[in-house]
Amino acid sequence: MQRVSDLAGAIKEIGFACTGCGGCCTGDEEQSRVIISPDEIGEILEATAMGRNDIAAPYPEFIDANDGRRFTFAWCLRMKDERCIFLSPDKRCSIYQVRPWICRTYPFMLEGGELVISDCPGLGGDITEADARSLATALLKREEAEEREEQVIRKIFSESSIPAGETVVFDSQGMWSIHG
Numbered sequence: 001m002q003r004v005s006d007l008a009g010a011i012k013e014i015g016f017a018c019t020g021c022g023g024c025c026t027g028d029e030e031q032s033r034v035i036i037s038p039d040e041i042g043e044i045l046e047a048t049a050m051g052r053n054d055i056a057a058p059y060p061e062f063i064d065a066n067d068g069r070r071f072t073f074a075w076c077l078r079m080k081d082e083r084c085i086f087l088s089p090d091k092r093c094s095i096y097q098v099r100p101w102i103c104r105t106y107p108f109m110l111e112g113g114e115l116v117i118s119d120c121p122g123l124g125g126d127i128t129e130a131d132a133r134s135l136a137t138a139l140l141k142r143e144e145a146e147e148r149e150e151q152v153i154r155k156i157f158s159e160s161s162i163p164a165g166e167t168v169v170f171d172s173q174g175m176w177s178i179h180g
């Protein structure tokens, strides 16, 4: 696949080797926010036996409508004291096998099909061709999952009616009422 090869080539040239600093899992909540899809929430719930409310918080940028209606379009991993709740004291991800796409592909993302790179001390590190290719494949799968999620949310949003006074989250599984 040409796109995987091109992306893998770009990643190989940029270079990346995770230093394990935990920087992408800590810090200001706005900058370190990890958006998660319902599928990702489901996988984490299965792996941890935690409650949905323990791991996911509504994306905090709410849109105000009339009659006290408020809505937002995503969930985020919960943080505590500016750390992801799944970051262990020794800076390991305690849900590594089921970590979300954002974590799997950091510090890279695709925006409008273009490779975008976040700040990370691991940039410039040695990466094998196989690892660059697997990162490129993950980026494309993430893009596909995000596009699918967005399309379904658009449909659900256009067909839903938010009850007066309610605050809700829309995701690809429906409209969730929340309090506060």
Ligand code: SF4
Binding pocket: 024, 025, 034, 077, 084, 085, 086, 087, 088, 092, 093, 094, 095, 096, 099, 100, 103
């Ligand atoms: S899920 Fe794991 S990799 Fe992702 S922010 Fe939390 S600790 Fe870091």
